[in-house]
Amino acid sequence: MSKIEWNGKIITVQPRIRLNRSFDERTHSYLGYSLRVSGVTSDGLNEFWVGIGKGAQQKIIFQIGMSVEGKAQRVLDTRKETVDFYKVSGVVVNLAAADxxxxxxxxxxxxxxxxxxxxxxxxxxxxxxxDTNCIGCIWGCNMPVIITIDQWKPENKQFRYETFCYGPKSCRFYKSGPTRKVAGRNEMTWEEENWVDEDATAHRRPDE
Ligand code: SF4
Known part of the structure; x- marks a missing residue:
């Protein structure tokens, strides 16, 4: 598949993480980082998300305010990604970020x-x-979610997106939103209640 050309200013850097759910179990795939860019692509977008790998971030340290250009491929299966483009190559940093x-x-x-x-x-x-307060925050993450409804029929999947916060628990912008439900076998449903989040972040103090 041919690549498009893109350039612009980075306005968000967030982790690029995929969530795999199977009833009450969940695992994460740490793919890299998602860059939201205000600029232009050769196929006509002016604001878009570019997915990069961990190695690219370690090498270039993309951050808000940088002006960059490169090539990338359009995501083929948008159910498994929240970015528009990935497989990035030929990145050139035209302007470093301010402090x-x-x-x-x-x-x-x-x-x-x-x-x-x-x-x-x-x-x-x-x-x-x-969408309102967190889309520019390094602690926000919009994850593609792959749900395996029945482990005995692994080809039977559901797909959706879920947003999460990795930031300080005291953040004044934080709102949890409704609990999330996960479909399982025999029309059963798992509800991910508040204790799951409390458990996952219990090791952090409110301002950490
Ligand atoms: S709730 Fe606060 S810390 Fe979490 S993503 Fe939003 S702005 Fe960042």
Whole structure:
């Protein structure tokens, strides 16, 4: 598949993480980072998301305010990605970012290593709050979710997107939104209640 050309200014850097659900079990695939770019692509987009790998982030350290250009491929299966483009090549940084802005929320400094996100754990985040206040925050994440309804019929999947917050539990913007339900065998449903988020982030104090 041919690649498009893109260039523009980075306006968000967030982790690129896929969530696999099977009833009450969940695993994460740490794919890299998602860059939201205000600019232009050779196929006519002016604001778009570019998915990069962990290695590219370690090498270039993409951050808000940078002007960059490169090539990339359109995502083939949009059920498994929240970015528009991936398989990035030929990246050139045309303008480095100004000093990282440390005051938040939303936080716009350098996004941490993926291991940091994994260690912090997340809480569900209202989609509306994500769109309104968190889309530019390094602690926000819009994940593609793949649900295996019946482990004996692994080809039977559901797909959707879920938003999460890895940030400080005291963040004034945080709103959880409704609990999430996961379909299972024999028309059973798992409801992911608040204790799951509390458990996942119990090791952090409110301001961490
Ligand atoms: S709620 Fe979370 S993602 Fe949103 S601004 Fe606060 S820390 Fe960032």
């Amino acid at each position: 990282a802005k440390l005051k938040g929320p939303p936080w716009s400094g350098i996004a941490p290593e993926l291991e940091v996100y994994r260690a912090r754990g997340h809480r569900r985040l209202s989609k509306k709050t994500y």
